[in-house]
Amino acid sequence: MRKNSHLINKFAVLSFAFLFITDAKAQLKFQAGPIIGIQGSQISGDTYGGYNMPGIYAGLFTNIRNTDKISFQIEVAYSQKGARKIPDPRNGDLTSYDLRLNYIEIPLFLRPQFRDFSFDIGLSYGQLLGYYENDQFGPRLPVRPFRKFELGGLIGAGYNWGDHLLFSVRVIRSLIPVREHQSTIAFWWNPGQMNNALCFSLAYRLGTSREAEKPENSDY
Numbered sequence: 432m433r434k435n436s437h438l439i440n441k442f443a444v445l446s447f448a449f450l451f452i453t454d455a456k457a458q459l460k461f462q463a464g465p466i467i468g469i470q471g472s473q474i475s476g477d478t479y480g481g482y483n484m485p486g487i488y489a490g491l492f493t494n495i496r497n498t499d500k501i502s503f504q505i506e507v508a509y510s511q512k513g514a515r516k517i518p519d520p521r522n523g524d525l526t527s528y529d530l531r532l533n534y535i536e537i538p539l540f541l542r543p544q545f546r547d548f549s550f551d552i553g554l555s556y557g558q559l560l561g562y563y564e565n566d567q568f569g570p571r572l573p574v575r576p577f578r579k580f581e582l583g584g585l586i587g588a589g590y591n592w593g594d595h596l597l598f599s600v601r602v603i604r605s606l607i608p609v610r611e612h613q614s615t616i617a618f619w620w621n622p623g624q625m626n627n628a629l630c631f632s633l634a635y636r637l638g639t640s641r642e643a644e645k646p647e648n649s650d651y
Contacts, residue, residue, distance in 0.1 A: 458497070459495055459496070459497055460495070460496050460497070461493065461494070461495055462494045462496075462637070462638065463491065463492060463493045463494070463636075463637060463638075464491070464492060464595075464635045464636045464637040465489075465490070465491055465492075465634070466488075466489070466490055466491065466492050466506060466508065466632050466633070466634040466635075467487075467488070467489045467632065467633060468487070468488040468630050468631050468632025468633060469486070469487060469488065469630075469631055469632075470482075470486050470487075470488050470510070470511070470512070470628045470629060470631065471483065471485055471629050472486060472511075472512040472514065472626060472628040472629070473514050473627050474512075474513065474514040474609070474624050474625065474626055474627070475621075475624055475625045475627065476612050476613075476621075476623070476624040476625075477514050477516075477528065477530070477624070479515070479516040479528055482627075482628075482629050483514065483516070483517070484511075484512070484514050484515040484529075484531070485511075485515075486510070486512060486513065486628075487509070487510075487511050488510050488511070488536075488630050488632055489508055489509050490506055490507050490508025490509060490536075491506065491508070492504055492505065492507075492634055493505050493506075494542070494636075496542075500545065501541060501542065501543045501544065502541070502542045502544070503539075503540075503541055504538075504539070504540055504542050504551075505537065505538070505539050506536070506537065506538045507535070507536075508535070508536050508538075509534075509535060509536075510533075510534045510535070510536040510557065510628075511531065511532070511533055511534075512531075512532045512534065512626050512628050513529075513530040513532045513562075514528065514530045515528065515529055515530070516528035516529075518567065525567055526567055527565075527566055527567045528565070528566050529563075529564070529565045529566070530562070530563075530565075531562060532559065532562045532577065532609070532626070533559070533560040533561050534557035534558060534559055534560060534581060535557065535558045536555055536556070536557045536581075537555065537556045537557070537558075538554070538555040538556075538585055538603070539553050539555070539556075540552055540553020540554070540555075540585060541553055542589075547591040548588065548589070548590055548591075549589040549590075549591070549597070549599070550587070550588050551585060551586060551587040551588070551599065551601060552585070552586050552587075553584075554582065554583065554584060554585065554606075555581075555583040555584070555585050556580065556581070556582055556583075557580060557581035557582075558579070558580055559580060559581070562577055575611065575613065576610070577609050577610045578607075578608070578609050581605055581607075581609050581626060582605070582606050582607050583603045583604055583605045583626065584603070584604060584606050585601055585602065585603045585604075586601070586602055587599055587600055587602065594636070595636045596633060596634070596635060596636075597633070597634045597636070598631075598632070598633055599630075599631075599632050599633075600629075600630070600631055601630045601632065602627070602628070602629055602630075603626070603627075603630065604625060604627045604628075605625035605626045605627070608623025608624055608625060609623070609624055609625065609626055610623060610624045611623045612624060
């Protein structure tokens with residue numbers, strides 16, 4: 432866990448350094464506000480495909496940028512992930528599966544800007560709060576334990592609506608397994624079960640408008 436924490440810390444330090452290096456004379460701008468969204472998720476290795484488990488993503492963000500068209504953002508959010516299989520009695524399929532994982536998630540990422548569009552790339556750390564796992568027979572026992580934390584990579588894109596709203600779409604996928612496979616067999620290309628989430632969110636910037644924050648002689 433220490434190695435993964437060091438990776439997050441290194442990414443944050445390098446991101447801040449990049450902001451300064453791009454324009455040493457720049458004055459950093461800070462914006463913050465709430466973010467809320469919905470996400471569909473799945474977990475690899477459960478034999479059920481598709482982003483079928485709905486969940487919420489809700490928290491706060493802080494965005495830091497200089498006069499160039501790039502910023503660094505950190506978020507702290509409650510995030511629901513997992514996997515789901517709905518039975519289909521009409522076709523004789525009575526199997527069901529319901530896995531819910533609740534995290535406190537802390538994404539850290541760089542956000543390049545082009546006019547009203549933005550692009551996200553970075554890392555995300557998740558601390559597991561709790562989980563449950565059921566099938567058509569009830570709770571699955573014995574429960575294979577999940578890792579108490581998650582380290583993931585993220586990539587996304589967004590669109591600014593006016594001065595205060597940003598709509599974004601983001602994919603977050605585990606970089607290390609959140610749990611071993613049921614067979615306990617691991618390969619370098621498939622070391623264990625991984626979370627995979629597709630998130631649609633809306634962020635509201637408090638305070639100064641985006642128009643007022645634009646640097647001079649810029650089409651940002």
